[in-house]
Amino acid sequence: MSSARTSLGRTVAAHAVLIAYTVIALFPVFVILINSLKTRKAIFGDPLALPLGKSFDLVGYQTVMKQGDFVLYFQNSMTVTVASLFFVLLFGAMAAFALSEYRFRGNTLMGLYLALGIMIPIRLGTVAILEMMVASGLVNTLTALILVYTAQGLPLSVFILSEFMKSVSNDLKNAGRIDGLSEYAIFFRLVLPLVRPAMATVAVFTMIPIWNDLWFPLILASAEQTKTVTLGAQVFIGQFQNDWNALLAALSLAIVPVLVLYLIFSRQLIRGITVGAVK
Amino acid sequence: MGALELKAVGKSFGKTEVIRGVDLTVEDGEFCVFVGPSGCGKSTLLRIIAGLEDASAGDILLDGQRINDVAPAKRELAMVFQSYALYPHLTVRDNMGLALKQAGVAKAEIAAATDKAADMLALGPLMDRRPAELSGGQRQRVAIGRAIVRRPKLFLFDEPLSNLDAALRVATRIEIARLHRELAATMIYVTHDQVEAMTLADKIVVLRAGRVEQVGAPMQLYNDPDNVFVAGFIGSPQMNFLKAAALGEQGETLGIRPEHLEVSRKAGRFAAQISHVEKLGGETLVYARSETHGLLTTRLFGEHDFAVDETVHLTPLAERGFRFDAEGQRMR
Numbered sequence: 094m095s096s097a098r099t100s101l102g103r104t105v106a107a108h109a110v111l112i113a114y115t116v117i118a119l120f121p122v123f124v125i126l127i128n129s130l131k132t133r134k135a136i137f138g139d140p141l142a143l144p145l146g147k148s149f150d151l152v153g154y155q156t157v158m159k160q161g162d163f164v165l166y167f168q169n170s171m172t173v174t175v176a177s178l179f180f181v182l183l184f185g186a187m188a189a190f191a192l193s194e195y196r197f198r199g200n201t202l203m204g205l206y207l208a209l210g211i212m213i214p215i216r217l218g219t220v221a222i223l224e225m226m227v228a229s230g231l232v233n234t235l236t237a238l239i240l241v242y243t244a245q246g247l248p249l250s251v252f253i254l255s256e257f258m259k260s261v262s263n264d265l266k267n268a269g270r271i272d273g274l275s276e277y278a279i280f281f282r283l284v285l286p287l288v289r290p291a292m293a294t295v296a297v298f299t300m301i302p303i304w305n306d307l308w309f310p311l312i313l314a315s316a317e318q319t320k321t322v323t324l325g326a327q328v329f330i331g332q333f334q335n336d337w338n339a340l341l342a343a344l345s346l347a348i349v350p351v352l353v354l355y356l357i358f359s360r361q362l363i364r365g366i367t368v369g370a371v372k
Numbered sequence: 373m374g375a376l377e378l379k380a381v382g383k384s385f386g387k388t389e390v391i392r393g394v395d396l397t398v399e400d401g402e403f404c405v406f407v408g409p410s411g412c413g414k415s416t417l418l419r420i421i422a423g424l425e426d427a428s429a430g431d432i433l434l435d436g437q438r439i440n441d442v443a444p445a446k447r448e449l450a451m452v453f454q455s456y457a458l459y460p461h462l463t464v465r466d467n468m469g470l471a472l473k474q475a476g477v478a479k480a481e482i483a484a485a486t487d488k489a490a491d492m493l494a495l496g497p498l499m500d501r502r503p504a505e506l507s508g509g510q511r512q513r514v515a516i517g518r519a520i521v522r523r524p525k526l527f528l529f530d531e532p533l534s535n536l537d538a539a540l541r542v543a544t545r546i547e548i549a550r551l552h553r554e555l556a557a558t559m560i561y562v563t564h565d566q567v568e569a570m571t572l573a574d575k576i577v578v579l580r581a582g583r584v585e586q587v588g589a590p591m592q593l594y595n596d597p598d599n600v601f602v603a604g605f606i607g608s609p610q611m612n613f614l615k616a617a618a619l620g621e622q623g624e625t626l627g628i629r630p631e632h633l634e635v636s637r638k639a640g641r642f643a644a645q646i647s648h649v650e651k652l653g654g655e656t657l658v659y660a661r662s663e664t665h666g667l668l669t670t671r672l673f674g675e676h677d678f679a680v681d682e683t684v685h686l687t688p689l690a691e692r693g694f695r696f697d698a699e700g701q702r703m704r
């Protein structure tokens with residue numbers, strides 16, 4: 094950077110602000126991580142102390158590994174999150190393409206209707222959803238969760254992606270049509286790569302609530318073989334006593350997969366922004 | 373091979389009528405230019421011909437076949453866009469070959485066709501680059517190459533030069549004229565720039581608000597415009613429009629080209645005050661304001677010294693003028 098536009102004072106100030114923000118944002122995660130590695134006494138004795146010497150204890154992780162089938166819970170969470178994400182992105186992008194590309198009667202109304210879900214929480218329909226799942230025999234299956242989460246994620250996905258797709262050059266799509274690409278090829282090969290940053294954004298915003306959700310797994314899929322991590326971790330919360338070591342260990346472990354997914358998407362985000370598009 | 377005919381073609385977006393009953397014939401091998409101000413419907417008409425937009429009314433015929441319901445890819449035409457519209461993820465070679473690949477042409481044949489087009493446009497060294505690695509002028513040449521590779525019956529150009537700088541614009545214009553001679557193909561070219569229209573066209577179609585104002589060869593439009601709009605649009609600097617009554621002429625308006633308006637310090641038909649002078653070396657443009665006629669332009673050959681605010685006398689060469697009635701139609 095040129096020295097004409099920066100001064101030491103300003104650089105220091107900017108970094109101080111950024112570091113302060115990072116510390117504040119990461120502090121809860123940090124507390125969970127250090128306490129998951131401590132003895133129960135140490136957790137309550139001095140929650141902010143580092144797990145050093147006597148206070149260091151892996152009992153939480155040992156409990157998690159012994160109790161219940163946490164590997165299966167992780168698999169369930171992963172399956173549900175990835176499958177829901179896939180459908181949210183695929184169907185969201187398809188609907189967005191139709192809304193942004195084709196002129197048909199009721200186009201705007203349809204767009205509004207599809208975006209309405211952003212404002213209305215899907216949990217309001219829990220009873221009806223449960224009745225539907227019972228009627229179709231999907232209770233205690235991962236399919237039930239995937240269906241619900243797909244429905245939950247679609248409104249935001251359609252809304253964001255259709256705005257982005259409107260900005261994709263019409264000439265490019267028309268060039269494809271003249272060169273004999275089908276509408277599907279135009280969608281998958283020309284438009285999707287150009288809206289990849291938007292897809293990554295949608296993916297991140299969709300993924301986190303799904304991974305963290307407790308409500309629907311509890312109601313729709315609470316059987317042992319369909320438990321997700323967040324639901325599985327609830328066994329450590331008792332009516333009279335919580336197993337804090339195990340709970341914190343489970344939460345720490347639960348951070349890892351989302352972190353990996355996030356890193357993948359954020360790389361897409363950056364790559365999409367830096368690759369020159371049409372011009 | 374490549375004669376286009378439009379019969380009463382119309383297009384509405386909802387309630388707004390954008391193209392109103394266009395009748396037009398483009399002969400095989402002709403270079404036809406659609407010209408008109410921005411928003412007059414040139415691109416829309418071109419997209420209707422390409423099949424990217426459905427006509428609301430009328431027929432489009434290519435070589436006598438009605439093609440209203442034929443898909444764009446099956447119309448045997450190629451289009452060059454103002455924004456180049458190259459596929460960002462493909463190399464220049466693949467950009468140029470995509471249409472043939474989609475049509476199921478053999479690989480060797482595609483390679484031969486792309487290489488030949490690359491030779492014509494001197495694109496050889498760029499073939500393995502991606503569009504992001506090319507300059508604007510190179511991108512436009514690739515876009516033109518992509519059109520050539522298909523050997524279409526009809527080339528469609530939508531303002532292909534407007535994103536290029538002035539020098540490149542002239543060079544590419546010459547290139548397009550050369551391609552037209554070499555390929556002997558029918559070309560339809562859209563521009564809002566009347567200089568491009570005059571220099572390239574066999575036939576100019578002047579459009580205004582979705583209607584054809586006049587069709588003809590460049591010099592025909594220049595020397596024999598049908599109405600005030602065409603007279604004002606074709607020719608640069610613009611034609612002067614004088615109040616006919618004040619000059620004792622018949623009709624409403626007298627159109628005089630800048631070269632047919634004489635300037636004198638001593639005597640003339642009416643007085644005017646010079647507001648601006650542009651010396652271009654070979655010619656001098658003098659802008660003068662008259663009480664009755666408003667701002668007028670005159671063009672003198674060679675160098676002339678006039679001062680701003682100087683009062684001069686102007687004399688229109690009435691026998692070189694065009695007379696228009698109150699509706700703006702030419703009186704012959």
Ligand SMILES: Nc1ncnc2c1ncn2[C@@H]1O[C@H](COP(=O)(O)OP(=O)(O)O)[C@@H](O)[C@H]1O
Nearest residue numbers: 385388390408409410411412413414415416417
């Ligand atoms: N898809 C569309 N929907 C509604 N109006 C349109 C659409 N495309 C073009 N128009 C209108 O049609 C008119 C002609 O547009 P266009 O053909 O692009 O003009 P030009 O190319 O001559 O500048 C403009 O007024 C424009 O607003």
Ligand SMILES: [Mg+2]
Nearest residue numbers: 414415416531
């Ligand atoms: Mg246009």
